[in-house]
Every structure is written in structure tokens, then in C-alpha cells.
Amino acid sequence: MQRIGVFVCWCGSNIAATVDVKAVAEALGKEPGVVYFEDYQYMCSEEGQTKLQNAIRDYKLTGAVVCSCSPRMHEATFRKAAAKAGVNSFMVEIANIREQCSWIHKNKEEATEKAIILGRAAIAKVHLNAPLTAGESPVTKRALVIGGGIAGIQTALDIADAGFEVDIVEKKPTIGGKMSQIDKTFPTLDCAACILTPKMVEVAQNEKIRIFSYSEVDKVQGFVGNFSVSIRRKARFVDEVKCTGCGLCTEKCPQKKVPNEFNLGLDQRRAIYIPFAQAVPKVATIDPDYCTMLKTGKCGVCSKICTAGAIDYKQKDSFIEEKYGAIVVATGFNPIELNKYDEFAYSQSPDVITSLEFERITNAAGPTGGTLLRPSDGEHPKKIVFVQCVGSREDGSGCGKTYCSKICCMYTAKHAMLTREKYPDTEVYVFYIDVRTPGKSFDEFYRRAVEEYGVHYIKGMVGKVIPQGKKLMVRASDLIDRKQLLIDADLVVLAAAIEPDKSARPLATMLTASMDTNDFFTEAHPKLRPVESPTAGIFLSGCCQGPKDIPETVSQASACAAKVIGLLCRDKLTGNPCVAHSDELMCNGCSTCEKVCPYGAITYQDKEFRMPDRTMRTRRVASVNPAVCQGCGACTVACPSGAMDLHGFSNSQIMAEVDAICK
């Protein structure tokens, strides 16, 4: 039997004016198990807390009920005070007789009666309370960043700057991501490579950072502070340590007809390649789909000319096992496939390109050396039509996305402006649904495109693009002038919607991190915890969480790093003790609870049990990892047998409250 003390707070007149606090204290004093009661003007004051502590000592209380303001205000205060006097924090319950009683009722009799009932419910709960202690778990002081684009780079650098080790896993042969393919950046128009490549070098030179390029995450186990990850290092058939990155092999390889993915297939590379000049690590990679030696066993040119002896045709995938305290997802985005957009003739004409392809064509290191030329015949286009929202902001019935891809308005303005600046004789049309340019200096940038550079912005959608001889006939509607247009363009640029990288979905499953219907990772709270996943220890950086431009990505990446550093700084993690727990003797091992857990906190194990007939039996039972569980209780209702229960809000505690209220 508990020995419970009841403390009724007046809160000055806030409670005492509407609730007869003396009557409440006396009525609750008669409840079974209550050995002490008193009322006081301000329970939360120093003096009030001392009263609570003295009563605990003098009356050997095992639990306390404080009838006062909302537990959201002072539950922590009273629990801390009780703990100092030697009673476990979780033996204190609050009856909310201010916000949910005195402040909302005018009739004193009614309010007093209700306050007594609320007090009774709290007493009933304390009778079933048990001391709870938060579990502790150590923190591995190393972070894993998945994805080596600008988001991953920034996060890794910031974490490393704080003195923690960071590993970057990048599936491509080099880090750099999409930003390395971009020519200029809005709204300042500085060249992407000029600001990105120094950061890539910084990553390579940082002693705290390891780069696993051409690698993928294979398996993730564990929980916040204690992840163990298996990383697959794909065979690149080149010894990373020996290769000097001289690039001789990439010039001598006889297999020249490989589509160059870095230039989006606009030109060709060799079967052994370094994606671009500033690649990090600058190491060659053999493409096994095209290498004659790997396919037929006859060639070996690269191996013969490599003075470092770095070529190894027998290399196999290898695995690295490593422990991490935090995992950052920075898997980024891709433009959507446009094969299904026949109306824009993307698959039919080489002169209908995506905006990212346009970036490569205008980039000095791109397939045209930076001169704007048509892919079909290498001529200067004199009339360019940009189409916005291709696959964005659709109604959801087609193959496109319902969301706004966010970056297209700005990069299209950039493309249009740069074209007009370099080639003033070129006419540029932009078709848009809306122009969205919130952001620092963004609207000014767009207006410059229209006002200073004379780009024709037309509100309306393009209905069809018809290749006709050397021209692309663009049929479109002008919604403001209410007329149909037919433009004989030389080049059509489609602002394709962006979507999360395809690797994100299987990764989310591995990490038990949740995703929305568009495969963007969901954040722990859309406003207040935007860089954390609901799964503890998993953090989100960049476009894997939603469409973002570079400045936003970088700030989110740094915010993400701050959160990771905050976690890695700690030696131990203290959990919330109000977590679910499974009664192994009753658990059926049916896996229902696991399916509703948003945190992946529940696992199953085969355990041996001694049966009443003294035989041993192996049974599958659920076990909750208290370091991961957040205590929502979804599992407790999913469990049919009642084996799963929640500390601090147990079935019997809540039912005792129900009983006290309904009596």
C-alpha cells in the first residue's frame, strides 16, 4: 500500500477563488492510502516545494499528488523536488485543477466537486505507479553521412570541425553530387565548381573524414548512439591507394563508346574513367558493363600502361563494418524521367533537353566546352523555349508529382538571363504556371531577367512540341492575352520535377525512418524538428527531406550537423523511462506491435522458457529497446493479449483513472 501525500495549491487566487481548496484537501485526505494532506498558497514556490519535501520525510510518503496548474507547467518542478527528498520522480502525479477546473468554471460548488474527482483520479493512478529509472546507453563518437553531395559535404565538414570522426558513403565514384554538374548558381551567378571543389578538397584533406566512394550502405543495426553499419565497397577494379589519378588510362582505353553519365549522356567517355577533372577521390573506375577485359578477358590496355600497377581486374565487392553514434541521410534528388511526356517530344528530338542537360551544355567543362550549341547539329539556337513545371504541381493522376519542385523558377530565370547575356541575338521564351521567387534577392533576380534582359515570360502551359525539320514547333497558350501561340523554336528546355533518389526508399527501410508518399524522408516535427527523423539518431540533410536550393541545403546541412554534434558530445544517453515493455510470458510473438511502431524499437527474439511441466521451450517474444522507444503507446493497443504495456501510462493506471472519474 502506498503512503500518499496530497498537496492542494491555491495558486494565489487563481485556484482558490473558484475551488474550495480546504474542502478538496479534506475530501482527498479521506481517500485510501492518503496519509497526509495540506493546502498552500503557492506550491511551486521554494516554500511550497520544501513543504512537499518535509512531508515526504516526516510521513514516509511513497507518492504524492499535487493538485495545481497543468502538469505541462510544473510537473517537472514537483518531480524534481520529490526526487531530492528521496521519492522517485515518477511517484508524483499532478491533478490539473487550474487550467482544467478553476479557470473554466464559475460555480464554486461545481468546480470544487470536479477538483475532488480529478484529485481522486490522480490518487488512483499513484496507487499503481512504480518507481521508474531512465536507462542509459553509451554513444559511439562517430557519424555516418550517406550521400556526398553538397548536403553531405557540408554536414561532414561541420561535424569534423567539432572534432568528431565522420565517414561519407557515396555511391558514385566521386563526391560532389548534383552541384558538381551545375554551371552557375543563382542569384549571385558565381560558378558552382569554384565554390564546390574547394569544399571537396577540404573533405579529402580533413583527417577526421573518410570517404567511401563507389560504396553503398548494405545493412544497419542498432539504435541511437549505437548503430553498426555494414558498407559495401563496390569493386572499381582499381586499387584506390595505388592509383595516382594521372588519367592516362582514361585516354588510352580503346572502349570509347560509353555514354558519359556526368554529362547526362550528351557525350561519351571510356570504359575506365574519372567522372570529372576535380573528382574526389581522384581515382579511376572501370565500368564493368563496358570493359572489354572484364567482359571477354581480352584487352588489358589500362593495366599495361598503368605505371602505378593500380589496375586489378579480379577485385571483388568488399565490406566494411563500422560503429556510429549518428547517421545522416543526404541522398539528394534526381530530375524525374521524362519518357512519358510525349507531348514535349523529349524522347523524339535531341533538341528537347532537361534543365540539367542545359547546365552541362553551358558549362565550360561540358561536352560543348561551354558554347551553347544544339545537340542535334551543333548549331547556335536562335530561339529557345523554356517550359516550367514539367511533372511538378500535377493533380496526381498522371506520372508527375503533386508538389512544387521549388528550384525550377530560379534556375530557369538564371538560364534565360545567361543566354540573353552571352547571346543577345537569341530570343528566349519562358512558359510558367506561376513564378515563385521567395528568398533573399530572388525576386530581384527574376525581375532583372524580365526587365533588363528582355526574357519573354508567358503565363500558360505548352500543349505540344512538334519536331518539324530543323525546328521545334511549340504550341502553347497565353493565358493573359487569351490566345494560342505557335513558336518555331530551335531548342526546348524542360524544367523537370525533382524527386528523391531511388536509393532512398530501401535505405529508409534499413534505417526504420519514415517517408511520405513521395519518398521524401519525414522530419520528427515539420516545424520544430526539421532536420531530425522521427527515428532517434537519424538526421536529414538536403533534398532527401524535400526540394531545396543550394543555400537552403547548406543551411539545413549545418543545422543537421549541429544536431549530430549535440548528440555526439554526450557520453551517455538518458532515455525517457515512460517506454513500452513486453511481458514475455504473455507475448505471442505475433509481430503486430512491431508493425505499428514508428521507431523500429521492437524486435523479436527466440528465448528459452521454463514451462510449468519443467520442460524448456523456445518461444518468439517481442522486446522493446528502451533507448529507441518514445512511449507513444501504439503497440499497447495493437497487442491483443495485453502483453505490451507502457510505463507511466499502463493499462491498469488509465483504467483506475477512468474508474475514479466515473464512480
Place this chain on the structure above:
Amino acid sequence: MQVNEEKFEPTIVAFCCNWCSYAGADLSGTNRLQYPANVKIIRVPCSCRVNPMFILRAFQRGADGVILCGCHPGDCHYTTGNYFTRRRMTLLFSMLEFLGIEKERTRLEWVSAAEGAKFAATMNDFVATVTKLGKNRRLEDLRCKK
């Protein structure tokens, strides 16, 4: 005020999730928005913690109405809890109605921490509705034919 002996005063149990609806209830207190004292709130971490057994238990012990409040769909502190709540309560309430229990005695409402006014209005409406229905007899009587 003289409490009218004749007037039926229903017992209402309100389960509120800690993060949104309980805070919403606090806000309606802070703003001094009145609602009847018949409503007694039980705090749960998430609406998905509410077991159908709790609701039936309340009815069996004399509650005349049970209301469950949680964060708006999409705003759950635990990301997905209220989605499960919605499915569970849809089925449970439909079953209670199937058994002939007045459908107005159960309710699921989404109340955010900012919706103090909505909380008070919801409770006023719910109490009025249940008062009109009168004492809950059916669930108690379901198994004993008089």
C-alpha cells in the same frame, strides 16, 4: 447557482493526447473559455494509447459519453499515432453503433495546442448532445434483458 435536482448531469470522459489536445485544453483554461464541469480529462501520451477497453470501461462504470482528442492528422508528435487511432476508433464506434449504442455518445476530435476555442466549443457541444440523450443505459444493459 442552484443545481437543479431534476436536470440530468452526464459524466463525460475525455482522453487527450499530451502534445496537442491536452495543451489545447490548457489553452482554453488560460483563455478562461467556459465548458461544463461534466468533462473530466485523462492525459495520455498519444491518442493511439487509448485502448477500446478504456472506452468500454468508462461506459460500463457509468460514463454517458466518451470523447477522444488527438493532434490533427499529420501533426502527431509520434508521426503516425493518430492515423492508427483514426482507424481503430472508426471501427470501434461503428461497432458500438451496430450494437445499438447511440452514436452520439462517442466522438473523435482533432484539437491542436493552439485550438483552445475549438476545445471548449467541442466540449460544450458534446455535453449538450449527451445531455439530450440522457443516461447511458444500453451498454450496461446489453447483456441483461429486463
Place this chain on the structure above:
Amino acid sequence: MQKMMQDRARELLSSGKVDRVLGWIEGDFVYDVTPHVFRENDIDQLIYHSFASQNLSKYLVGETKKDGVIAVFLRPCDSYSFVQLLKEHRFDREKVYAIAIPCLGKVDAEDLRAMGIRGITGVTDGKERIILHTLYGDVEKEKSEVIAERCRKCRGVHAPYFDERLGEELTKEPLTDRFEMVEKLEKMTAEERFAFWQDELSRCIRCNACRNVCPACTCEKCVFDNAASGIENKAPASSFEEQNFHIIRAFHVAGRCTDCGQCSRVCPQGIPLHLLNRKFIKDINSCYGEYRAGADLEEKAPLNRFDVDDCEPGDVVGKGE
């Protein structure tokens, strides 16, 4: 069919492929059939006819805890319970050899008694017709006239998770719509529905037969038997559990119930308990898309998943009237 099953069982036993066979055995009367674990010595007592009604799947929970492999005969409806149990890891699949067998619908002795057919001593099954041998002579009936309600609404196909098939594969259309009675009740007023259920449920003697036969009720310890749950109570006193047992039980099997109809079959008071389960199935199908428990091993049950734009309780409750 019975002969075929006996032969195959004997073969499996003698080859050592299985150690035991789970099937049906007759008691004192032809309609007094119970599940039985056969070995080589008594395998010729295995029967299969219109009175072999028990769902055998549930027995695997206990049987696979023993050593050795057990063969089990699965009628189409049992096979769904079988998969559902497997999905919930309730038995060890490696210790089970599942044999799919056809079923032409089962007959309940109670129904026959109500039709005035008494003193049954034997049965001869045909595809369309059934001959009941009684003390007072043979009675021949159209099968559709006499088969049990649950079989009338059977959809007659196997869930695809068995090891071998014995006999022909049947494809059958339901004879009547299984939600007919649920819909009829939904159309009543709340008062009428309450009267209907009060009339039915007040007869409950809380014998737990429905729970004990239910292949979805396989908890190590039922919540109603668990003192810590706060709702435990075995005696039919005026208590919570007493009044709400059927609601909670139906809720616990919602999304897991395969609609095998065993609960109503075994109820000694003839309470149509399957209507509670069917109400849940109907609501699930209409709110969250067609779902058949036990049809698939991987598919998440409706209560274990959600859509962000699911309907609200208010969209569903009260629409029947």
C-alpha cells in the same frame, strides 16, 4: 475423398515424411466429430464427410511444439486461418505438412434437427445432393437446402500456401451475399438493433467456446484471463468483462478474422457471433479497401497500416440508418 485421405496419410506416415496426421474422427454419433491426431495404428479411423466441421489450423499451435512433423488437412476456409496463424508466427511451418483438400460445404446437426431430421446414423455425400441415413429411414436433400450458413457464404478457394493438393480443385461462387444480414441490421434504427443484440447477447453464458475454437484467438494468455489487465473476470457477474467481452473479442480479431464461422457454430446458445466479425470485415472493406485475412503472408493488416487521407469515424458511423 475419405479413402484418398487415409491412403495418402498412411503413405506419408510410413515413408517417415510425417510423424503424425491431424484430421477428424467420429465419436459416438456420425455428427459427433472431433479433431484427432492420428498415427499409423489408427489412421483408418480418419473420416471426412459433411459433419467434419472443425477448423484444424488452430491445433497446430500446440502440435508444433511437440517433436516431429505433423500433416494437416486444410479445407479452403481453414487454409486462410492457417496462413493468418503463420503470418503471426504462431506455429513452426517446418514442422507442418499442409494438404489442401476440397470441401463441398458442411452440415450442422442442429440445423437438421430444426428441419425435423433426427436420429442420424450415417451420411452419404454427393456433389449436389446429400443422403442422411436415419433411424427412421433415409432422407435425401439438395445440399444447398441443408448446408450451414457459413458454408453458404464460403468463397471456396485455397490460400496458396500448402504443400500438396489432394482431390480436385474447386472454384465456387458464394451462394448468397455474406453481408446481407449485417446490412439488414444496419438499416434498422438504433433501438431495433439494440433490441436485437440484447436479445442475442443476453443468452450468452460466457462459456468461452467461441474464444476457444477461434483460430485467431491463440494468445498465450487471453487478456480476459490476465489479472494484470484490469478486466479479468471469469464468472458471469455484472462486470465489465461480462458486458463487453464480445465487443473486445471482435475488436481483437478485427483484420485477423478469416470469417471461418466457427464461433457461431460452437455457440451453445446459438448467438450469431459471426455477425460482429462480419461487421468489422464489411467496414474494413468499405473504408480501407478489400482485405482478406490470411490471403497473403506479407500484406499488412488494415489496423497495422493507414492512409493519410483515411475517413473519419463520423464519415462511417451513422451511415447505415
